[in-house]
Amino acid sequence: MKIEVKRKILAKEEAIGEENRRLLREKEVTAFNLIGSPGSGKTSLIESARRLLPEEIRIGVIEGDLASDKDTRRLKKLGLEALQINTGRGCHLSPKMVKEALERFPLDSVDLLIIENVGNLVCPVSFDLGETAKIGLVSVAEGDDKPTKYPLLFLEAELVILNKIDLLPHTDFNREAFYEGLRAINNSVPLIEVSCRTGEGVEDWREWLVDRVIRNP
Amino acid sequence: MKIEVKRKILAKEEAIGEENRRLLREKEVTAFNLIGSPGSGKTSLIESARRLLPEEIRIGVIEGDLASDKDTRRLKKLGLEALQINTGRGCHLSPKMVKEALERFPLDSVDLLIIENVGNLVCPVSFDLGETAKIGLVSVAEGDDKPTKYPLLFLEAELVILNKIDLLPHTDFNREAFYEGLRAINNSVPLIEVSCRTGEGVEDWREWLVDRVIRNP
Numbered sequence: 001m002k003i004e005v006k007r008k009i010l011a012k013e014e015a016i017g018e019e020n021r022r023l024l025r026e027k028e029v030t031a032f033n034l035i036g037s038p039g040s041g042k043t044s045l046i047e048s049a050r051r052l053l054p055e056e057i058r059i060g061v062i063e064g065d066l067a068s069d070k071d072t073r074r075l076k077k078l079g080l081e082a083l084q085i086n087t088g089r090g091c092h093l094s095p096k097m098v099k100e101a102l103e104r105f106p107l108d109s110v111d112l113l114i115i116e117n118v119g120n121l122v123c124p125v126s127f128d129l130g131e132t133a134k135i136g137l138v139s140v141a142e143g144d145d146k147p148t149k150y151p152l153l154f155l156e157a158e159l160v161i162l163n164k165i166d167l168l169p170h171t172d173f174n175r176e177a178f179y180e181g182l183r184a185i186n187n188s189v190p191l192i193e194v195s196c197r198t199g200e201g202v203e204d205w206r207e208w209l210v211d212r213v214i215r216n217p
Numbered sequence: 218m219k220i221e222v223k224r225k226i227l228a229k230e231e232a233i234g235e236e237n238r239r240l241l242r243e244k245e246v247t248a249f250n251l252i253g254s255p256g257s258g259k260t261s262l263i264e265s266a267r268r269l270l271p272e273e274i275r276i277g278v279i280e281g282d283l284a285s286d287k288d289t290r291r292l293k294k295l296g297l298e299a300l301q302i303n304t305g306r307g308c309h310l311s312p313k314m315v316k317e318a319l320e321r322f323p324l325d326s327v328d329l330l331i332i333e334n335v336g337n338l339v340c341p342v343s344f345d346l347g348e349t350a351k352i353g354l355v356s357v358a359e360g361d362d363k364p365t366k367y368p369l370l371f372l373e374a375e376l377v378i379l380n381k382i383d384l385l386p387h388t389d390f391n392r393e394a395f396y397e398g399l400r401a402i403n404n405s406v407p408l409i410e411v412s413c414r415t416g417e418g419v420e421d422w423r424e425w426l427v428d429r430v431i432r433n434p
Binding site for chain 1: 222254255256257282283284285287306307308335336337338339340343355356358359360362363365366367368369381383384387388389414
């Protein structure tokens with residue numbers, strides 16, 4: 001019974017994800033589902049995209065958090081279209097939540113939509129929100145063993161970003177071990193190293209975005 | 218139907234949590250459910266407890282991870298009784314998983330059992346594993362806004378630990394904002410600041426443990 005009910009719910013959610021995907025395609029919006037731990041720097045990464053990107057890529061954000069609209073206020077300050085979803089006890093955004101947000105979102109005025117998921121390396125990975133691709137974000141401060149211990153995200157992501165590389169001299173993070181762990185899970189995913197704080201590496205992030213949104217939407 | 222099934226499952230899980238609690242009491246074992254983000258330093262905190270505690274407190278660990286037994290191997294190297302649970306896609310330990318682990322665990326040879334939950338600030342909070350108390354762990358690198366954005370854990374924890382204070386000079390972490398956010402959620406929970414890496418503050422952690430396990434079990 002339990003499994004049957006769960007299967008039905010998942011099938012329904014999957015169908016809603018597909019509806020979202022159709023709508024985004026129709027509106028010619030590239031959408032990334034940004035997934036990372038609490039404090040890995042998801043909002044900072046979006047802020048850096050905003051600062052880096054040429055004016056012709058208009059960015060919008062759907063912001064998922066259990067509580068508070070702190071990040072949405074941060075992003076609106078930069079002039080971004082941003083819409084908050086509060087999930088309460090919910091550990092991930094669901095296709096249905098995103099569908100309701102898309103209905104209220106001015107899709108005609110953006111080219112790129114970043115969906116910042118709830119901070120969590122596990123649950124968000126299981127739900128297809130209708131995004132173009134998933135981006136996995138992990139910070140140096142989390143340690144070099146994350147791909148090995150939380151393999152699901154690193155399997156599914158189309159891009160992996162290692163943030164906070166400015167902390168490398170102050171931690172025991174072993175770059176070689178990180179690469180080895182990541183490559184054992186996913187041998188082909190591109191990896192970009194950045195520090196949103198110092199700006200190091202963000203040019204690679206900009207290039208990837210331009211390529212993905214303009215040249216290869 | 219969906220809600221009814223969910224309610225029945227939760228009621229069953231709650232009953233198993235209570236069974237675990239009875240067993241732990243009977244065996245005179247104090248058990249902490251250690252909850253924090255991926256890379257907040259849960260295993261390091263347990264390692265430091267092992268190094269700090271007088272021989273008369275015998276520590277055992279149940280270690281929850283999606284995949285790998287890396288942390289269990291780390292802990293066994295220190296001579297700790299440690300048992301791995303791999304949850305696969307599961308985002309938290311369940312009372313049933315812990316019950317099965319307890320059946321295999323040499324409870325007569327430990328005084329303190331630390332249950333290291335899957336790295337996640339959300340899902341683990343909703344499940345009572347039968348622990349004596351929850352400990353919430355957050356690292357400086359995650360930023361000062363975690364209590365505001367993930368309030369559930371900070372509401373329920375009997376102790377909050379702020380780890381990686383050695384990174385304070387290298388981040389934009391605002392201690393005052395962190396305290397303010399935490400106090401808005403939970404005005405009475407004790408907060409201990411540590412760096413498991415440098416050893417700063419770990420004496421407070423030791424004192425809290427001795428008090429909680431020996432003087433006030």
